[in-house]
Amino acid sequence: MSPVLTIAGVTIREAVRRKLLLAFLAITAAMVALSAWGFDRLARTRSITGDEVHLALPQSFILFMFMFSFVLALSASTIGSPAVSWEIESGVLLTLVTRPVRRAQILLGKWLGLAVLLALYDAAVCALEVAVVKAVSGFLPPDPLLVAVYLFAEGCLLLTVALLLSTRMSVIAAGVVAVALFGASWLAGVVGALGQSFNIGALRAVGQVGRYVLPSDGLWHGAIYYLEPQTFIGQHFLEVHAGDPFFAQSAPSWAYLVWVGIWFLAVLGAGVASFERREL
Amino acid sequence: MSPARSAEPAQHGLGTPPGVPEPRPTPPAPAPSPAVYTAGLSKHFGSTVALRSLSITVERGEVFGFLGPNGAGKTTAVKVLLGLVRPTGGEGLVLGAPLGDRLARRRIGYLPELFRFQGLLSAAEVVRLHSKLLGLPKASWPAESSRVLRTVGLDRRADDRVATFSKGMQQRLGIAVALLGDPLLVVLDEPTSALDPVGRRDVREIIRALRAGGTTVFLNTHLLDEAEHICDRVAVIDRGSTVATGTLPELLGHHWSVRLKVTGLPDRWWAGADLPGSWSREEDWVRVRAIDPTLVPDVVARLVGRGGRVEAVVPENESLEARFLELLEGR
Numbered sequence: 094m095s096p097v098l099t100i101a102g103v104t105i106r107e108a109v110r111r112k113l114l115l116a117f118l119a120i121t122a123a124m125v126a127l128s129a130w131g132f133d134r135l136a137r138t139r140s141i142t143g144d145e146v147h148l149a150l151p152q153s154f155i156l157f158m159f160m161f162s163f164v165l166a167l168s169a170s171t172i173g174s175p176a177v178s179w180e181i182e183s184g185v186l187l188t189l190v191t192r193p194v195r196r197a198q199i200l201l202g203k204w205l206g207l208a209v210l211l212a213l214y215d216a217a218v219c220a221l222e223v224a225v226v227k228a229v230s231g232f233l234p235p236d237p238l239l240v241a242v243y244l245f246a247e248g249c250l251l252l253t254v255a256l257l258l259s260t261r262m263s264v265i266a267a268g269v270v271a272v273a274l275f276g277a278s279w280l281a282g283v284v285g286a287l288g289q290s291f292n293i294g295a296l297r298a299v300g301q302v303g304r305y306v307l308p309s310d311g312l313w314h315g316a317i318y319y320l321e322p323q324t325f326i327g328q329h330f331l332e333v334h335a336g337d338p339f340f341a342q343s344a345p346s347w348a349y350l351v352w353v354g355i356w357f358l359a360v361l362g363a364g365v366a367s368f369e370r371r372e373l
Numbered sequence: 374m375s376p377a378r379s380a381e382p383a384q385h386g387l388g389t390p391p392g393v394p395e396p397r398p399t400p401p402a403p404a405p406s407p408a409v410y411t412a413g414l415s416k417h418f419g420s421t422v423a424l425r426s427l428s429i430t431v432e433r434g435e436v437f438g439f440l441g442p443n444g445a446g447k448t449t450a451v452k453v454l455l456g457l458v459r460p461t462g463g464e465g466l467v468l469g470a471p472l473g474d475r476l477a478r479r480r481i482g483y484l485p486e487l488f489r490f491q492g493l494l495s496a497a498e499v500v501r502l503h504s505k506l507l508g509l510p511k512a513s514w515p516a517e518s519s520r521v522l523r524t525v526g527l528d529r530r531a532d533d534r535v536a537t538f539s540k541g542m543q544q545r546l547g548i549a550v551a552l553l554g555d556p557l558l559v560v561l562d563e564p565t566s567a568l569d570p571v572g573r574r575d576v577r578e579i580i581r582a583l584r585a586g587g588t589t590v591f592l593n594t595h596l597l598d599e600a601e602h603i604c605d606r607v608a609v610i611d612r613g614s615t616v617a618t619g620t621l622p623e624l625l626g627h628h629w630s631v632r633l634k635v636t637g638l639p640d641r642w643w644a645g646a647d648l649p650g651s652w653s654r655e656e657d658w659v660r661v662r663a664i665d666p667t668l669v670p671d672v673v674a675r676l677v678g679r680g681g682r683v684e685a686v687v688p689e690n691e692s693l694e695a696r697f698l699e700l701l702e703g704r
Binding site: 096099103106107110111183184185187188189190191192193194195372373 | 452455456457458459475476478479481483485487488489490491493494502503505506507508547550
């Protein structure tokens with residue numbers, strides 16, 4: 094078996110025994126139950142018209158998924174930041190890097206194991222949430238699979254950043270910086286949305302640049318786009334929601350996705366290079 | 374580095390039949406390189422000099438003690454040898470390969486000084502993980518796991534999680550993992566620091582067994598009695614440099630002491646006594662240090678000739694500890 098798969102397997106086994114998956118499942122169950130109750134109430138309400146309910150359901154769903162994307166990003170940062178730094182501090186890595194394996198294989202194995210955990214968490218939440226909301230309210234996002242893919246990509250991105258930081262920083266520092274970067278990226282998106290809303294070029298530019306510097310907000314907007322029903326894309330809606338940070342006017346372009354791919358590979362490569370050069 | 378040993382050329386007693394091309398002589402088998410060779414190895418961390426100039430040669434199959442006080446640079450030296458940190462200067466080879474060579478690590482077992490295994494894995498799982506990373510054939514894993522765990526006395530705890538182990542048991546597991554895959558070189562960094570006397574004795578037995586099997590053992594320790602009991606040769610380092618290297622007799626050879634119980638000589642005689650070596654007196658006992666053992670009868674004769682009664686002569690081989698302190702204090 095390749096050392097990458099061996100390390101990935103140990104990473105997953107350790108996470109399972111740390112009851113990480115169990116914690117994920119418990120949180121997921123709580124989140125889905127809460128949202129089921131909320132969407133049920135929203136679908137049955139008599140205080141607003143049926144058209145308004147049809148408008149409110151997708152928007153509420155987007156808000157819910159935003160909360161989930163935040164939890165996923167936080168989880169990615171939390172599990173990524175100790176992956177190398179804690180093992181250096183504790184001495185676990187000393188026993189691994191002196192084996193006839195490349196450090197790159199160890200890092201990629203850890204990344205792979207943690208990414209599998211994130212994928213399972215993401216898939217479980219998205220599948221359950223979509224199924225429950227459809228059952229209680231009848232609302233089904235246009236492309237739930239792509240929503241899950243974009244959210245997973247966002248989580249993976251944060252995981253990769255946390256892993257890079259983990260090769261040089263302490264556990265706490267790496268975790269805090271990764272979460273702060275995620276927050277800064279989201280904030281840049283909000284600033285850009287305000288710039289769009291008030292037609293201020295400089296603020297718009299902040300949003301645009303932010304999406305390239307750390308593409309997590311750009312990926313989140315990809316998820317938003319595939320959560321929006323077609324009725325959202327009408328001209329009237331575009332005018333009203335032009336500056337709404339929870340609204341995506343279009344799907345991310347192929348050029349942007351290629352950039353995200355390059356960005357992701359560059360950060361992963363930087364993590365490998367940093368770990369290769371790290372003195373232990 | 375030691376000179377290469379030449380192998381005997383192949384003998385062809387019956388000669389070669391006519392018309393048959395002369396077979397090429399079998400090339401001599403290359404002599405194995407030393408297990409460890411370093412020349413002027415240094416490591417600086419910023420302005421801190423951890424290793425100033427380390428020059429040692431560890432031959433294959435010997436138990437080599439690497440001694441020095443705390444902070445002498447022992448662990449840094451081990452980490453440089455294993456490629457965990459890059460040297461600032463000098464050169465080195467381990468098993469004939471450059472420092473940190475990935476393939477050479479296949480034949481090196483290493484017990485770090487400060488380490489931990491994954492606490493949520495069982496001892497057997499840890500051993501299996503390292504068997505995989507070593508690239509051992511899958512079919513050999515169960516037997517290899519049993520062998521190394523039995524060697525360190527953990528076979529009955531194979532299925533217990535490492536987190537439930539005491540520090541000493543974790544150290545035993547570390548030694549077990551270092552023994553995996555029939556290594557040519559085993560580097561043990563303070564292997565008995567967490568062990569009780571029984572554990573220390575066991576480790577000594579393991580090291581002796583390794584030597585008997587032809588494995589080189591690089592023993593990094595500050596426990597001098599440990600080195601004295603099991604090492605073929607030692608190097609003493611201090612402040613990042615080699616202070617002395619050699620076999621124990623080489624290091625201690627000219628440093629014998631002898632204790633004599635002498636009565637019948639007045640204090641005024643002792644005030645001007647001329648004895649070989651350096652000597653000191655405490656009541657009736659006189660300790661003569663740094664004396665050539667062949668001169669002891671002369672000392673006794675001189676004391677008796679002056680009217681003294683020599684009631685006891687106790688030769689003492691100076692301990693490694695005393696010699697160690699002498700070496701360090703002499704710097």
